[in-house]
Structure formats: structure tokens, C-alpha cells
Amino acid sequence: MQALTQNTELEIRSDHICGRFAAMASPCEILIDSINSELGTQIINAAHQETQRIEDKFSRYRQHNLMDKINHSNHQPVAIDDEAFRLLCFADTCFELSGGMFDITSGVLRKAWRFDGSDRLPSTALVDSLRSRIGWKQVKFDRKSITLPAGFELDFGGIGKEYAVDCVAKLAQQIAPTVSVLVNFGGDIQVTRPRAKQPYWQVGIENPTDNKSGTAVVNIANGGLATSGDANRFLLKDGVRYGHILNPTTGYPVLDAPRSVTVAGQHCIQSGLLATLALLQGKDAELFLTKQNVKYWCFR
Amino acid sequence: MQLTHPKSVSAILAAASCTLLGSPVQAQETVEDWQFDTAILYYGESDRVQLVEGVFNANKDFGNEQIFNGKVVIDTLTGASASGAVAQPGVQTFTRPSGNDSYQIAAGETPLDDTFRDTRVQLSGQWTQPIAEDLRASGGLQVSKEYDYLSIVGNGSLAMDFYNKNTTVTAGLSYALDSIDPVGGRPIDFSSMIVDSGQFNNTDAYQQAFDDTRIYGSEDKDTVDLLFGVTQIINRRMLMQFNYSFSTSDGYHNDPYKVLSVVDQQGLTQDILHESRPTQRTKHSVYWQTKYALDQGVIDLSYRFATDDWEIDSHTIDSRLRFDLSETSYIQPHFRYYQQSAAEFYNPFLLESEPMPEHASADYRLGEMTAITVGIKYGMQLQNGHELAFRLEYYQQDPKNAGFDQPGALASLDLYPSVKAVIAQVNYRF
Numbered sequence: 001m002q003a004l005t006q007n008t009e010l011e012i013r014s015d016h017i018c019g020r021f022a023a024m025a026s027p028c029e030i031l032i033d034s035i036n037s038e039l040g041t042q043i044i045n046a047a048h049q050e051t052q053r054i055e056d057k058f059s060r061y062r063q064h065n066l067m068d069k070i071n072h073s074n075h076q077p078v079a080i081d082d083e084a085f086r087l088l089c090f091a092d093t094c095f096e097l098s099g100g101m102f103d104i105t106s107g108v109l110r111k112a113w114r115f116d117g118s119d120r121l122p123s124t125a126l127v128d129s130l131r132s133r134i135g136w137k138q139v140k141f142d143r144k145s146i147t148l149p150a151g152f153e154l155d156f157g158g159i160g161k162e163y164a165v166d167c168v169a170k171l172a173q174q175i176a177p178t179v180s181v182l183v184n185f186g187g188d189i190q191v192t193r194p195r196a197k198q199p200y201w202q203v204g205i206e207n208p209t210d211n212k213s214g215t216a217v218v219n220i221a222n223g224g225l226a227t228s229g230d231a232n233r234f235l236l237k238d239g240v241r242y243g244h245i246l247n248p249t250t251g252y253p254v255l256d257a258p259r260s261v262t263v264a265g266q267h268c269i270q271s272g273l274l275a276t277l278a279l280l281q282g283k284d285a286e287l288f289l290t291k292q293n294v295k296y297w298c299f300r
Numbered sequence: 301m302q303l304t305h306p307k308s309v310s311a312i313l314a315a316a317s318c319t320l321l322g323s324p325v326q327a328q329e330t331v332e333d334w335q336f337d338t339a340i341l342y343y344g345e346s347d348r349v350q351l352v353e354g355v356f357n358a359n360k361d362f363g364n365e366q367i368f369n370g371k372v373v374i375d376t377l378t379g380a381s382a383s384g385a386v387a388q389p390g391v392q393t394f395t396r397p398s399g400n401d402s403y404q405i406a407a408g409e410t411p412l413d414d415t416f417r418d419t420r421v422q423l424s425g426q427w428t429q430p431i432a433e434d435l436r437a438s439g440g441l442q443v444s445k446e447y448d449y450l451s452i453v454g455n456g457s458l459a460m461d462f463y464n465k466n467t468t469v470t471a472g473l474s475y476a477l478d479s480i481d482p483v484g485g486r487p488i489d490f491s492s493m494i495v496d497s498g499q500f501n502n503t504d505a506y507q508q509a510f511d512d513t514r515i516y517g518s519e520d521k522d523t524v525d526l527l528f529g530v531t532q533i534i535n536r537r538m539l540m541q542f543n544y545s546f547s548t549s550d551g552y553h554n555d556p557y558k559v560l561s562v563v564d565q566q567g568l569t570q571d572i573l574h575e576s577r578p579t580q581r582t583k584h585s586v587y588w589q590t591k592y593a594l595d596q597g598v599i600d601l602s603y604r605f606a607t608d609d610w611e612i613d614s615h616t617i618d619s620r621l622r623f624d625l626s627e628t629s630y631i632q633p634h635f636r637y638y639q640q641s642a643a644e645f646y647n648p649f650l651l652e653s654e655p656m657p658e659h660a661s662a663d664y665r666l667g668e669m670t671a672i673t674v675g676i677k678y679g680m681q682l683q684n685g686h687e688l689a690f691r692l693e694y695y696q697q698d699p700k701n702a703g704f705d706q707p708g709a710l711a712s713l714d715l716y717p718s719v720k721a722v723i724a725q726v727n728y729r730f
Contacts, residue, residue, distance in 0.1 A: 292310040
């Protein structure tokens with residue numbers, strides 16, 4: 001029998017298996033609609049390995065990985081593989097769909113903004129200087145390579161975790177096509193298929209406006225669910241609340257954005273992007289979501 | 301910020317997700333599938349009407365709150381129904397509504413017309429969609445056809461949400477055109493039933509006498525209904541609804557198959573007359589409903605009061621209590637109580653010695669009565685996500701004497717027999 005890899009846990013519950021590990025700065029949980037511990041071990045090991053692979057490759061906090069090379073390329077082309085190309089294409093679609101509001105080159109703004117609950121807004125000069133290093137349209141890429149203007153950085157933080165959830169779910173589906181598996185990385189969720197004996201999985205999603213009772217229980221039978229937003233990351237100055245969702249074209253936070261948005265869709269990454277695009281709509285977030293004909297939970 | 305294609309973002313993202321993940325792109329990503337509800341219902345009165353009904357209901361959400369509902373109902377009625385004539389100490393002979401035949405009713409028995417048999421097909425479609433922020437419009441058409449009856453109904457309504465969708469105000473209008481063309485023609489109001497007891501020289505003479513009591517061809521009735529409603533979310537668990545409705549109808553209201561006995565001082569039948577109802581009716585009704593969500597179930601309580609210018613006042617109390625037995629099954633007891641006063645022109649029979657009223661009907665449905673329904677429903681969600689439910693109910697209708705004396709022979713006869721029925725239904729949703 002296969003042994004669990006390091007830093008993973010497996011618990012056999014009454015009618016399913018729960019596996020856990022930590023990655024991507026989140027608690028990662030895998031629920032398997034089976035009590036076969038051998039199958040559980042196999043899925044959890046594969047999930048852990050796949051998650052580590054994606055984090056190692058695309059995290060901008062690692063050295064000597066693909067992102068590190070791209071972000072320090074100094075206007076030189078960097079070779080990319082098919083997976084990176086597909087992620088860049090997806091980011092490009094999101095940029096187009098959002099009219100430029102979703103921009104994976106906008107991560108540099110974190111150098112100016114620290115959402116620590118204080119009233120310390122950055123200087124206009126700093127924000128303006130960083131804005132000159134943002135602009136997805138100036139990034140050139142094809143199937144083989146990517147070229148960034150000097151001083152530019154890419155950040156897959158807005159899609160990486162959801163992408164990992166979907167990849168792990170796909171892997172689980174390949175290992176056990178007839179078993180329902182739920183992948184939950186800190187509230188970003190994908191279910192591979194409906195459960196056999198229960199109609200759905202029940203998971204709690206955080207309600208950021210209420211720190212005590214905290215969660216709303218969501219029944220999820222199939223598909224993806226993702227949350228964007230963080231109620232605890234904001235600045236407050238002169239009565240104005242600056243949430244952490246930044247508008248890349250102005251360099252300033254989007255005003256009147258919900259504190260968090262949760263969306264249920266077919267895929268985790270699709271849901272995650274809908275949630276993020278909704279936040280970028282500010283006060284019109286609910287209107288946007290309603291038009292999308294998806295199930296959502298919006299907390300203000 | 302303005303998104304390029306605000307309505308299709310979800311679909312484009314779904315397709316992009318599939319490309320990213322290397323899984324096949326699924327069509328119709330954001331549009332929900334058709335949902336179907338099917339039901340078979342059996343309603344059986346002891347020794348009287350039996351009804352079997354099949355319902356097929358389809359719903360589809362085309363996205364953006366544009367919802368279509370289509371429904372097909374087919375039912376088949378067989379059995380006998382009280383004709384309105386009173387029981388007698390001796391055998392009675394009646395002519396069938398077609399005029400082609402006659403039947404006999406034994407002494408002491410309530411006269412039932414056993415030719416009561418029909419198949420009804422009803423088709424309806426309803427479309428609902430938003431027309432402005434917080435404002436929805438809905439319109440529909442329904443056509444119902446029986447052998448001797450055609451009904452066409454058109455409806456339209458507006459629903460407006462207020463206070464963060466906690467309050468919804470609804471206004472609706474419907475117009476119905478009913479057209480009846482009874483077997484053997486429409487009897488002339490208060491004409492005598494022609495019974496062939498050998499008094500006619502030949503068939504032609506009988507037919508001539510029968511035809512003299514009849515008007516051939518169809519007759520119409522128009523009905524206009526107005527509805528005003530308020531639905532209010534009281535709190536996280538409770539929802540309340542108030543409706544007022546107004547209905548006015550004009551045209552042929554008679555039941556062409558219903559008759560009245562004319563009796564003498566001894567209570568013996570001297571004549572059988574076809575009924576006569578007013579050609580107009582105006583109804584008002586108010587309705588209140590409360591739903592309360594429990595931790596493991598739902599309480600649903602409603603009350604309706606209706607009054608009309610035929611002087612039928614009715615009260616209906618309906619209660620359902622749903623208990624969730626598990627995550628996927630529930631049980632729901634049902635209790636309904638109904639009470640109505642008699643129509644001003646309701647007469648269980650007419651007295652030969654009294655002057656003829658302007659209108660009269662002995663239809664038990666227009667008399668004073670109480671009715672109760674008790675039942676239970678069990679529903680479960682199947683492993684494939686479909687829903688299966690069973691319902692079993694008992695219905696009893698107890699007509700009451702609204703203060704009519706029963707002269708002579710009628711005194712010892714049961715003129716107000718109870719109607720007892722069993723209702724069984726199987727429902728499957730997928």
C-alpha cells in the first residue's frame with residue numbers, strides 16, 4: 001500500500017475521506033466520496049504533488065522558477081511551455097473581457113499599497129511612477145516565448161490558486177472517474193461529479209462581515225465555486241474605505257466594491273474570475289453578477 | 301468600467317477555462333437545462349366520479365431571468381354525478397341529456413346521471429422576464445378543451461420589487477372566454493324534462509317535444525379577473541403574502557346537465573325542471589399566506605375568504621407542515637377546511653304550491669356545505685438528483701340543509717348525502 005507523502009493528512013470519516021495539506025498560503029482540503037483508504041492516499045498524494053508543481057512553477061515568491069526568469073528578463077525573450085502559454089491566453093481573455101481592469105502586470109502596485117487597516121495612503125507620485133510599469137498590451141508573447149518591457153512584472157496571483165484547484169480536480173477525475181472528489185483550497189472549490197449516496201457536498205464559505213458566526217453553508221453537487229475579496233485588507237482615511245481591489249488604470253482601489261464575492265460556476269477558475277470581475281465593477285457588482293445568470297453570494 | 305460583453309462574460313470565461321484546462325468546451329454553459337415535473341393523480345368518489353389526471357410541466361430558464369413554463373394536463377372523468385333531482389319513495393325515470401335514452405333510479409336513491417364521462421386536454425404556456433430593474437412582466441395563454449367545452453384564457457401580470465427585494469407587489473389581469481356546446485343542446489331555463497312514458501304517438505313526436513325544450517349551438521361566458529398582491533419577507537425565516545382578487549363573469553352560467561325536482565305537499569315529484577342561474581356573477585376574495593422555515597421543515601398556513609353576489613361566502617383554511625426526515629426526504633401532513641353558505645337561488649327542490657323564483661339550482665356545489673381534506677405527502681430526492689413524491693389524501697364534503705323544510709315523503713330521505721373521495725398522486729421531477 002502506498003504511503004502518504006510528507007506534510008499531508010488523511011482522515012477516514014463516516015462516508016468519505018478527508019485529506020489535508022498546506023500550499024499556496026492556504027489550507028488545502030480534498031474530500032473523496034469513498035472510504036477506500038488506498039484510493040484516498042493515491043488521490044491525496046497526487047493532489048499534493050500537482051499543487052506543489054504549480055506553486056513551484058508559477059509563484060512569484062520562488063527564486064529561479066519560470067516567473068522569476070520572466071520578471072527579471074529585462075526586455076529579453078524568455079522561453080515558455082504550453083501550460084504557461086495557455087495561462088497567458090486565459091489572462092489575455094480576462095483582460096479583454098474586463099476592458100483592461102484585470103491585468104496581470106498590475107501586481108507592482110503592491111509596492112505602493114499596504115492594506116493593513118491603517119490610514120496610510122501612498123503618495124500620488126509613487127502610484128504614478130508604478131503605473132508606468134503596468135500595461136498588459138505591452139507584453140508580447142507567442143507559443144514559444146514571452147517578452148516583457150523592462151521594469152514590468154507578471155503576477156498570476158489572481159488566477160493561480162483557482163487554476164491549481166481545477167488541475168487537481170482534473171487529476172482526481174483521471175484517477176477515479178466514478179468517485180466524487182471535492183477540492184477546496186481556502187474556499188476555492190471544484191467538485192468532479194455528483195456524490196453517489198448524498199445529493200451534494202456541504203462546505204462553509206466565509207462571510208467576511210461577520211467574524212463570529214462567520215460562515216454560510218453552501219451545498220455543492222457539481223462544478224466550481226470561488227471567492228474573491230478579503231474583508232480584512234483595507235485602508236481607512238477621512239471616512240473613505242479603500243478595499244484591496246486595485247484599478248490598474250488609475251492605480252487606486254476600486255470604490256464601493258463588495259467586501260467579498262462568491263460565485264458558483266462550471267469551473268473554479270471561471271467562478272473565480274467572475275467573482276474578481278464583479279469586484280472590479282464596484283457598486284455595480286450585483287448587477288453584473290445578476291446578468292451572468294450564475295449563483296452568487298455578495299457580501300458588502 | 302464597462303465590460304465588452306456584459307451578458308456573455310460567464311460563457312466566454314467558461315469556454316476560456318475549458319481551453320486552459322484542456323477539457324472539451326461544453327455548449328450552453330450558462331443556460332440551465334429544462335426541468336420537468338410529471339404527475340399522475342387519481343381522484344375517486346365512492347360510487348360517483350372518478351378522475352385520472354396526468355400532468356406534464358416543463359420549465360426552462362433562458363438566462364437573465366427569462367423563464368418559460370409550459371404545461372399539458374390530460375384528465376379523464378368517468379362515473380356518475382348528482383343530477384340535482386331529489387330521492388323519491390318510488391322508482392324515477394329520467395331522460396339522458398342527449399335525449400336519446402332514459403335511465404331509472406331506485407327508490408330512496410339520490411338520482412345520479414351516470415353518463416358523466418369526459419376527457420379534457422389543457423395546454424398552457426407562460427413567459428416571464430424582467431423589463432426594467434426590479435420589474436418583471438409575465439404573460440401566458442391557456443387553452444382547455446373538453447368534448448362540449450372550450451376555454452381560452454389569456455393573462456398578464458407585473459411584479460415589482462422594493463426594499464432590496466424584500467417586498468414584491470404584483471398586479472395581474474386575466475380574461476377567459478368559455479364556450480359550451482352541450483350534448484343534446486342547451487335546455488331552456490326552467491323547461492320540463494321530457495320523459496317518454498308512452499304518451500307520444502311516435503319517435504318524431506317525442507323528438508319534437510324534446511327539441512322544444514332545447515336551444516342548439518354554443519353559448520359563451522366571459523370572465524375578467526384582477527389580482528393585486530403583496531409578498532413581504534418578514535425575516536430570514538418568514539414570508540407573508542396578501543392577495544385581493546376581483547372576478548366578474550357574464551354569460552351562460554348554467555350547468556346544462558343539472559335539474560330540479562318540483563314536489564307537491566306530500567313531497568312527491570310532479571315535474572323535473574332544468575336549472576336557471578343568473579347570467580352574471582361578481583366575486584371578491586382576500587387571501588393571506590404565511591410560510592415559516594423551521595430548522596428541519598416548513599410551516600405553510602393560509603386563509604381565504606371569498607364572497608360573491610350569488611351570496612356564496614366561503615372560508616378556506618389550509619395548512620401544510622413539512623418535516624425534513626433527512627437531507628433528502630421529507631414528510632408533509634396536510635389539513636384543509638372549507639365552508640360555504642348557499643347561493644341565494646339554491647333550492648334542493650321547488651314546491652309546486654310556491655310561485656316560481658327568478659332563478660333556481662339544486663346543484664349541491666352551490667349549497668351550504670363544509671369540506672375537509674386530510675392527507676400526507678412523502679417526498680425524496682433520488683441519487684441521480686431527481687425528486688419523487690407520493691401524496692395520499694381523504695376528502696369529505698358534507699352538504700347541509702340551509703333551512704329548507706322537507707315535506708311528506710322527503711322527510712325520511714337523505715337529500716344531502718356526503719361526498720367522500722380518495723386522492724392519490726405520484727410526482728416525479730427531473
